[in-house]
Amino acid sequence: REILKCGRFDLKLDGLPLVMGILNVTPDSFSDGGRYQGLEFALSRAEEMIADGVDMIDVGGESTRPGSPSVPALEELQRVMPALYALRELGKPLSVDTCKPEVMREAILAGADMINDINAFRAPGALEAVIDSDCGLCVMHMQGTPQHMQEQPVYQDVVREVIEFLRERVDTMVAAGIERARICVDPGFGFGKTIEHNYALLRHLGQIRQELALPVLAGLSRKSMIGAVIGKPVEQRLAGSLAGALASVAHGARIVRVHDVAETVDALKVWRAATAD
């Protein structure tokens, strides 16, 4: 299948892999943490990513770093909704990174084209929040919760268990009446995985895609799985992140979720030129 249905947009998946730009609207993601500053920042950052060639923008109002506490729904709405209203006229598919049904519902009403749920729509009411829309849905694997997931990740067979988790979630969503054409899957790099688990999943992205027959979205950008290999802090992980994005695509990912849009777009163009049959 070459199309991912995302609200106002049908994303073509048979061309250049798609670049999803990360736009955090959490207080710790812009300078003074002021709400208005945040909106101005969000708009200028979005325009910059669009100028850099981004294919879609992922707006997140809750930090899900390991150990991070959950944010109340109202607070998350206060962060995300102004950004959505400001960005929706920019003509690019907008994704909202949230686990909360209340946020999903409002985001869809405000024109979000995809809901990106690191919790795979498991919260009570999450399926009901998205079922009567045509927005794209990213279903991601996570073991445990952001608060505790990195304390001691353990699997018998991480690839098998992630595939089975994603299969169960997708089957449940399809049984609830959600069109498969709206769904993409994501192994959730860094969400309850050791470095070794992350690289086993990366090496087996093709198997995930094959067995689920769904597009794969991969998010490695600047993560500890990159940092651990190069021994560099988060602000020095561009080269490693580009290599990670290309590795994901080489293993079959069709969407990469990144911070560094211009660089990733260039890297994918060269990769495509080098591998186009």
Ligand SMILES: Nc1nc2[nH]c(SCC(=O)O)nc2c(=O)[nH]1
């Ligand atoms: N679908 C999807 N959504 C995400 N949201 C984050 S937040 C943590 C960070 O960017 O470091 N990661 C991911 C990811 O890997 N996949």
